[in-house]
Amino acid sequence: MLSFDDFTLCAATADLADEPAARAHADAVEFRVDLAADSDAQLRDYDGELPLLVTNRHEGQGGEATDDDARLDALKTAVTHDAVGAVDLELDTCLDGRGEGVRTAAHEHGASVVVSAHDFDGTPLRQDIRGILGNALEYGDVAKLAVTAIERTDVLDLITVTHEYDVEGERIATMAMGEAGRHSRAVLPVYGSRIGYAPVDPAEATAPGQYDLATLRQLVDDLRGE
Numbered sequence: 001m002l003s004f005d006d007f008t009l010c011a012a013t014a015d016l017a018d019e020p021a022a023r024a025h026a027d028a029v030e031f032r033v034d035l036a037a038d039s040d041a042q043l044r045d046y047d048g049e050l051p052l053l054v055t056n057r058h059e060g061q062g063g064e065a066t067d068d069d070a071r072l073d074a075l076k077t078a079v080t081h082d083a084v085g086a087v088d089l090e091l092d093t094c095l096d097g098r099g100e101g102v103r104t105a106a107h108e109h110g111a112s113v114v115v116s117a118h119d120f121d122g123t124p125l126r127q128d129i130r131g132i133l134g135n136a137l138e139y140g141d142v143a144k145l146a147v148t149a150i151e152r153t154d155v156l157d158l159i160t161v162t163h164e165y166d167v168e169g170e171r172i173a174t175m176a177m178g179e180a181g182r183h184s185r186a187v188l189p190v191y192g193s194r195i196g197y198a199p200v201d202p203a204e205a206t207a208p209g210q211y212d213l214a215t216l217r218q219l220v221d222d223l224r225g226e
């Protein structure tokens with residue numbers, strides 16, 4: 001199981017053959033099933049060392065999965081694999097009840113549930129950031145919010161709310177996408193964000209503004225004094 005008790009750096013990829021290259025810097029691999037070719041076979045054949053966080057993102061939240069039943073079935077199957085330590089489920093999928101089967105399957109198989117929300121247009125007001133993360137905590141072991149920073153200062157409210165939840169003992173993962181939010185990926189873990197995402201190959205970024213894996217590891221470790 002991935003507990004996310006401490007900061008966990010995920011190498012985000014659609015190709016599990018990347019895992020050996022990720023080992024030097026990552027704590028886990030985020031397997032983007034929605035971007036992957038033949039994800040079932042990749043999972044079945046996976047014999048890497050790093051635990052997997054499995055994501056099958058639908059189009060409304062920035063992914064490429066189109067058939068919602070098939071998407072959720074793939075997640076239910078994925079959590080039966082021993083290497084899968086966590087599954088990502090969108091907050092909207094939880095709110096409309098469709099994610100219930102995946103949550104149950106995850107917990108039956110000892111996998112954590114990361115409940116995520118993405119805002120690709122901007123950064124919500126501080127009380128709304130708190131509200132979204134609070135809703136996600138109702139369903140998940142970890143609540144994750146990725147916003148879009150238009151100005152560098154958009155990150156300030158995200159830092160404050162992340163810090164507040166961390167002090168309250170909640171597991172929260174936050175990041176600001178986009179160039180103006182890039183520094184947030186290094187800074188938010190200092191204030192308690194539990195998950196970071198970075199591609200092994202910078203050309204294969206899974207979100208705008210990501211650092212490459214080695215750079216994010218270095219920055220986070222330096223800033224956290226590790």
Ligand SMILES: O=C1C[C@@](O)(C(=O)O)C[C@@H](O)[C@@H]1O
Nearest residue numbers: 012055146175177197206207
């Ligand atoms: O939800 C997230 C966060 C993310 O969008 C990011 O901004 O790093 C990257 C995605 O791969 C992951 O599923």
